[in-house]
Structures are given as structure tokens and as C-alpha cells.
Amino acid sequence: MLDVRRLRLLRELAHRGTIAAVADALAFTPSAVSQQLAVLEREAGVALLERNGRKVVLTPTGRDLVARAEEVLEILERASADLAGARRGLAGPLRIGTFPSAARTLVPSALTMLAREHPGLEPMIEEIDPAQVADALRGRELDVALEHDYDFAPSEPDEGLGSEPLMEERLYLAAPKGWKGEAEHDPIRRWRNAPWIVAPPDMLCHSMVVRACQVAGFAPRIRHHIDDFAVVLGFVAIGQGVAIVPRLGVVDTPPEVALTELPMKRRTWVSFRRGASGHPAVGAFVSALRAVVS
Incomplete structure (x- = not known):
């Protein structure tokens, strides 16, 4: 019989790429992860990993087993959701991840609704990219x-996750009032010679701005890296550059900032482990969010 905990380690190795990354994420030592994967190989009776120096990659059989592991873990999530639904009332922690602009605009109202309707639930918020x-x-x-x-x-879909769409929103070009830009019809290319304010390089928002500018025919001249749209707009207001900001990020825009709507969108959805869509606490949070955006 294959051990589910070891299957989860193999699944994590497939996603994270290295034994060290798996160990760091799951609070194991690398040697412990290696030992558990070795036991899994003995249980399976076939090679699941190929070792090439310090690198470890999954064999075709290992990749097939990961796909089966996803199915097993989904079934276990469904069982956990069913058990939670059989209990009377919602109680206990619900660990919620959110990006900053949603944390500032959507999540507080959703938490207020949860507190009123499910006082035993303990939502725990973590800002995360x-x-x-x-x-x-x-x-x-x-x-x-x-x-x-x-x-x-x-974004790339993840086989281990389920999701429900929540909302779409327009993006805006934020520029200091009084700045003219170039005589261009394209609202992004108009600012090809301006300094830009973007998110840090490892963030999706950074990639979006760089690619949008590339499509407009130029590489942005980046002056500031800032991961907070309120701060970004503050910098735009004092003439430090231009930026692209979603609708949720332009709340309380300073009067010194001019906004131009762009033919671009940001899409937001709610994600959870596949099989957990029927968990009553997850469903309660999704329902509260839908009530906020409706």
C-alpha cells in the first residue's frame, strides 16, 4: 500500500523541482525528504526518480504516479469537506490568501459578513503574491x-487546484496631471519616453507592464519598483513617473493623478485545493466575496 504522505512529497517534488525546495516548504530536512522518497520507490517497486549528480527528476512512471496522486488527494479533500459539512455550524480557522488591493477593498467587507453569519469561523489573512x-x-x-x-x-493552470471566477476589472494608465506625453494614439506608447513605476521583477504585475509596453513598441524605462498601488499613485502624484493600475488600485486616487482607461483587464478568481469546493467554510468565503462584488 502506497503511503499518502509520501505521495504528497512526490507531488511536491514534481511542482517545486528540487528536494531542497520541498524540504524548505514542508519543514523537513532534505535528507528526510530523500529517505521518504526512497521508501516510496521501494513500495512502488519501480524507479520513480532519476538522479544525475545533484539533480533529481521524475521518471515517466513517477510522473504518472503524480497524476494518480492528484486524484487520490482530491478524493481525500472531498471526504474532508463532507465531514466538515456534517458538523453543526462553521468553526475554527480558515486560512485565506489575498493580494494587497483585494485585501484593502474586497476582503474587509467579506470578513464582516462572515463574522455576522458564522461567528465561530476564524478567518486568518495572509497577503501573498x-x-x-x-x-x-x-x-x-x-x-x-x-x-x-x-x-x-x-497564469498557468495547476492540476492540483480548483477555482471559481470572481470578477474582471479594467486597467488604467496613471500619469501626473500636466504631463503631456508623446503625440501618439496608443495610450501606452504615448509614455514611451517617461519614467515608469512598476512592481518588483518577480511579480506578475511587473511582467504585465513590461509586456504591454513591448507590444506598444518600446521597453519601459523603469525608475521605481513598488508593490503597493496606493504608494504607486502617490509617486505618480509627485511626478516620479507613470504606471498601470487596476480598478481596485485606483480607490482614493490623488487629485494630481490623471487616469486613462486602457483596453486591458485583470481577472480575479478564488482558488482552493481540488476537491475542496464543497467545504462549507470555503463556500461561505466565496459567497461573501460574490456578495461584495455584485
Whole structure:
């Protein structure tokens, strides 16, 4: 009989790429992860990993087993959701991941509704970049999370996660009032010679801005890296550059900032481990979010 905990380690290795990354994410030592994977290979009776120096990759059989492991873990999530639904009332922690602009605008109202309707539930919020959500959900650091992607920067689906769409929003070009830009019809290319304010390089929003500018025919001259749209707009207001900001990020825009709507969108959805869509606490949070955005 294959051990589910070891199957989860193999699944994490497939997603994270290295034994060290798996160990760091799941609070094991690398040697412990290696030992458990070796035991799994003995249980399976076939080679699941190929070792080439310090690198470890999954064999075709190992990859097939990961696909089966996803199915097994989904069934276990469904069983856990069924048990939670059989209990009377919602209680206990619900670990929620969110990106900053949703934490500032959507999540507070959703939490207020949860507190009123399910006072025994204990929502725990963690701000997290959408690029890190999949690992956090699979590693059980989160139960549910808000994610987003952009035109020019789509996200890759994850087989271990389920999701429900929540909303779409327009993007805006934010520029200091009084700045003219170039005589261009394209609202992004108009600012090809301006300094730009973008998110840090490892974030999806950074990729979106760079690719949008490339499509407009130029590489942005980046002056500032800032991961907070309120701060970004403050910098725009004092003439430090231009930026692209989603609708949720332009709340309380300073009067010194001019906004131009762009033909681009950001899409937001709610993610959870596959099989957990029927968990009553996850469903309650999704329902509260839908009530907020409706």
C-alpha cells in the first residue's frame, strides 16, 4: 500500500523541482525528504526518480504516479469537506490568501459578513503574491486564496487546484496631471519616453507592464519598483513617473493623478485545493466575496 504522505512529497517534488525546495516548504530536512522518497520507490517497486549528480527528476512512471496522486488527494479533500459539512455550524480557522488591493477593498467587507453569519469561523489573512498561491495551497499553508492574472501575463493552470471566477476589472494608465506625453494614439506608447513605476521583477504585475509596453513598441524605462498601488499613485502624484493600475488600485486616487482607461483587464478568481469546493467554510468565503462584488 502506497503511503499518502509520501505521495504528497512526490507531488511536491514534481511542482517545486528540487528536494531542497520541498524540504524548505514542508519543514523537513532534505535528507528526510530523500529517505521518504526512497521508501516510496521501494513500495512502488519501480524507479520513480532519476538522479544525475545533484539533480533529481521524475521518471515517466513517477510522473504518472503524480497524476494518480492528484486524484487520490482530491478524493481525500472531498471526504474532508463532507465531514466538515456534517458538523453543526462553521468553526475554527480558515486560512485565506489575498493580494494587497483585494485585501484593502474586497476582503474587509467579506470578513464582516462572515463574522455576522458564522461567528465561530476564524478567518486568518495572509497577503501573498498570486505566483506563490499554488505552492501555499498544496502545502496546506492556505485553505483558500484570491488570485489574478492580466492580459499579456496569463497564469498557468495547476492540476492540483480548483477555482471559481470572481470578477474582471479594467486597467488604467496613471500619469501626473500636466504631463503631456508623446503625440501618439496608443495610450501606452504615448509614455514611451517617461519614467515608469512598476512592481518588483518577480511579480506578475511587473511582467504585465513590461509586456504591454513591448507590444506598444518600446521597453519601459523603469525608475521605481513598488508593490503597493496606493504608494504607486502617490509617486505618480509627485511626478516620479507613470504606471498601470487596476480598478481596485485606483480607490482614493490623488487629485494630481490623471487616469486613462486602457483596453486591458485583470481577472480575479478564488482558488482552493481540488476537491475542496464543497467545504462549507470555503463556500461561505466565496459567497461573501460574490456578495461584495455584485
